[in-house]
Structures are given as structure tokens and as C-alpha cells.
Amino acid sequence: MGDQLSTTFAALADPTRRAILSRLTSGEASVTELAAPFEMSLPAVTKHLKVLQRARLISQGREAQWRPCKLSAAPMREAAEWMEPYRRHWEQRLDRLDDYLRDISHKTARRFRKKK
């Protein structure tokens, strides 16, 4: 471990942390606001926030007294870029599936026309 990509993916491997990130896409939020939707103690939520902060997926402001948390884009972007070659892979597979379905629908249509 230790590399940024591994740290990013490890931080994303938890539904609570993903829900926190998802909340932050609509804007900054305080720790209390982030904790509100979860049936979890504040220390438990704080622990998740620390994992996200260590992974640099979020940062916490120092200026305001409520110290809002906000998204940091860079690590998520790196993770998405790592996935790009796989995107090509599954798109090719979808294209092949598409060709196959078109092929069988043509064959079915031809058989149907012959019957008439």
C-alpha cells in the first residue's frame, strides 16, 4: 500500500465514506451536517472523515469556526483516469453484444418473412 491510488480505492471501499463524498458534491458541509443522515456516533463519523482526509479526498477549512469539509478533486480524478483503459474494454464488449443482438434480430426477422 502507501501509494495514492491504493489509498484512494481503500478509502472508497466503504458505503458511509461514499455517502459522505456524495453529500459533498452538492457543497461544503460541517462535520455535524455530514453526520446527520447516519445512525452513527459523531466519533465514528469523524473516524471516516479522517480516512477521507488522509486519502486527500476531502479537506477541512480552517477559516470559519464550523470548519466546513469540502471535496478535493485530484485523487478521484487520478482514480477515474486509471479506469479509462477498462472503459474501452467494456465498451467494446457492449459493442459486440450490440452486434450480436442486431444479428439475431435480423435472422429472426428473415425467418419471420420466410414464414409469411
Add this chain to the structure above:
Amino acid sequence: MGDQLSTTFAALADPTRRAILSRLTSGEASVTELAAPFEMSLPAVTKHLKVLQRARLISQGREAQWRPCKLSAAPMREAAEWMEPYRRHWEQRLDRLDDYLRDISHKTARRFRKKK
């Protein structure tokens, strides 16, 4: 844990497993072929392959005697789809950075023209 997305991200949180997946984007490979680039025992590599198989990121053929491993596209696709809202987030940030840089370069150009 237990949900597919968490299992996918946990499986991706390791450089050896990511390297194995990367090798498989160029086609099927046997366990021995996959193990070759790593300074690792075959059982250690097999352990990583089992994590990838449990996460359904790869599947292993039964037909041929060499039982080739190949990529399964669906879980990676689901993970990439989960990341889409964040893509919009960092693209907006890049747009803002772009606007800012254009703005200061205009201001600098104007100041430069005034001097002349």
C-alpha cells in the same frame, strides 16, 4: 462492507492486483503468465487472483487445461459510473482555473500595452 462497490474498490486498493488487471486488458492469460512479472510466489499471486475473482473483476475459464483468466467488465463499469458526479466536480474546477488563468493573462496583457 459486503456490497459490490465496496468489494470492487477494496480489490483495486492494491498495486499488484491493479497490475494484474492491467495485463488482462491486452487479452487472456494463464496464472503462470500473470505471475511472471512479479517477484512473488505463485501462492501469493493466486491469493490476489482469488480476491479479484471474488470481486468478479476477473473470471477463470474452465474449458482449456491452462484455465485462462480474463477481465469481467461489469464491476469496473459500476465503479466508474459511481465516479461520474465527481468528474463533473473536477471539470468545473478545471474550468474555473481556466477562466482565472485567462483573466490574469488578459490583465497582464493590458498592463503590458499601457506601458508601451
